[in-house]
Amino acid sequence: NAGVTQTPKFQVLKTGQSMTLQCAQDMNHNSMYWYRQDPGMGLRLIYYSASEGTTDKGEVPNGYNVSRLNKREFSLRLESAAPSQTSVYFCASIRGWTGDNEQFFGPGTRLTVL
Amino acid sequence: AQSVSQHNHHVILSEAASLELGCNYSYGGTVNLFWYVQYPGQHLQLLLKYFSGDPLVKGIKGFEAEFIKSKFSFNLRKPSVQWSDTAEYFCAVPNNNDMRFGAGTRLTVKP
Numbered sequence: 380n381a382g383v384t385q386t387p388k389f390q391v392l393k394t395g396q397s398m399t400l401q402c403a404q405d406m407n408h409n410s411m412y413w414y415r416q417d418p419g420m421g422l423r424l425i426y427y428s429a430s431e432g433t434t435d436k437g438e439v440p441n442g443y444n445v446s447r448l449n450k451r452e453f454s455l456r457l458e459s460a461a462p463s464q465t466s467v468y469f470c471a472s473i474r475g476w477t478g479d480n481e482q483f484f485g486p487g488t489r490l491t492v493l
Numbered sequence: 494a495q496s497v498s499q500h501n502h503h504v505i506l507s508e509a510a511s512l513e514l515g516c517n518y519s520y521g522g523t524v525n526l527f528w529y530v531q532y533p534g535q536h537l538q539l540l541l542k543y544f545s546g547d548p549l550v551k552g553i554k555g556f557e558a559e560f561i562k563s564k565f566s567f568n569l570r571k572p573s574v575q576w577s578d579t580a581e582y583f584c585a586v587p588n589n590n591d592m593r594f595g596a597g598t599r600l601t602v603k604p
Binding site: 410412414419420421422423424427429435437469471481482484485486487 | 499502527529535536537538539542583590591592593594595596597
C-alpha cells in the first residue's frame with residue numbers, strides 16, 4: 380500500500396514553460412486535493428475533486444488546471460509557469476466526499492520557476 | 494468560509510519544556526478540528542482530531558489538544574517536548590468540501 384504518490388519530487392522550470400504534476404492514490408479514496416505550501420502561509424488549496432469526473436476551484440486556482448483522470452489519479456498542470464508559482468506542491472486524498480475526514484498527503488513536489 | 498489562525502509562527506524550546514500552540518477557528522456550530530505535523534523533509538501527517546464528545550483529545554507521541562467552544566480554540570499541548578518534536582504544526586478545519594489550514598507554527602526543540 381503506497382498511499383499517495385507524487386511525481387516528480389523536484390522540478391526546475393523556466394518562465395513560460397509548462398509541466399504536469401502527477402498524483403496517484405491506492406486507497407480507493409473518493410476525494411483528492413492539490414495544495415501549495417509557501418513559507419508563512421501554510422497550505423492553500425488550488426483545486427480539488429470530490430469524485431471522479433468532477434473538479435472545483437480552491438483558494439488559489441489561477442494559473443493552474445487539473446484533471447481527474449480516474450478514481451486513482453489527479454494531475455495538476457501549469458500551462459505557462461511563472462516565478463510566483465515557485466512552491467512545494469502537495470497532493471492529498473480522503474475517503475469520503477467532504478472535507479471533514481483525515482487527509483492523507485503525498486511526499487510533495489518542490490518546484491522552482493526561474 | 495471557515496478559517497483558522499495560528500498565533501505563533503516560530504517557537505523555540507529546550508527539551509523537557511512544556512508546549513502550547515494556539516489555534517482559533519472562525520465561527521461556531523458543529524465543527525471538526527485537526528492538527529497535522531510535518532517533520533523536516535517529510536509530508537504532513539495527522540497528529541490528532543476532534544469530531545465530538547470529550548473536548549480533550551489525545552494524539553500520537555504524547556500530544557493532546559483541548560476544544561474550547563466558547564473561545565473558538567483548539568490549542569495543542571505537550572507536557573514535555575523532545576528534540577524529535579522539531580517540526581511544523583498545522584491546525585486545520587473543514588470548509589464544505591475542502592480543508593482550511595492555518596499558516597503553521599514551526600517548533601524548534603534544542604537538545
